Amino acid sequence: MTQPDRVCVGAIAGAFGVQGEVRLKSFCAEPGDIAGYAPLYTEDGSRAFDVTLTRATKNGLGARLSGVNTKEEADALRGTTLWADRDKLPSLPDDEFYYADLIGLTVVDTGGEKLGTVRAVHNHGAGDILEIFASGRKQALLLPFTKAIVPTVDLTAGRIVADPPEEMQ
Structure with a gap:
């Protein structure tokens, strides 16, 4: 069940390299802004991650997530959506909506x-x-x-x- 005070800001596309790095798909207008909204949560809120961006990748961003240290752990998170607390997100103009x-x-x-x-x-x-x-x-x-x-x-x-x-x- 999604937390009503959170907004989906990205998803984990899989492992990137062998050191536990992940490839992130950012749903933010400025992709790199995703790290500033951390901690990011799984949809059910059972896990939270601090995010450190490492590099730009094709169709995404390379990142380190707290608690993810191996390629296997990163691969296990493939497809996981990442949610940020709404109060950390910028307010939008009247003609834009989350x-x-x-x-x-x-x-x-x-x-x-x-x-x-x-x-x-x-x-x-x-x-x-x-x-x-x-x-x-x-x-x-x-x-x-x-x-x-x-x-x-x-x-x-x-x-x-x-x-x-x-x-x-």
Whole structure:
């Protein structure tokens, strides 16, 4: 169970070398900022790591994590997501959001009709996509997270107003 006061800031992509170093994927706008948010926690909060960045690698960062001393220990952590306390993260401008804040929000169309609930946020390189689950639909609705299609995000009210093109509804 994810801690509600934490935000996913990266993931361990596997071992890097034989001395217990890991390859990190940083989900931060500035990848190197991830170390400044330490300690970083596993999703369930059972482990915490101090982070020392060692070098840039292809598609990531080399890093040392406290308590990880061998290649085997580093390999065992492959795929582990890393979470930072929200109060260590910078505040965002009004038009930017942490993915964690969007998941679970109700999505309605411009007429107030419920479209579903945000289940995930994806980014495959061409921009953010909201995955919206609605009972009665066979497939999730995937909406580009752009101002044109998602004009309003109201975190206080817990809802998103979307204006999907006709062919997507």
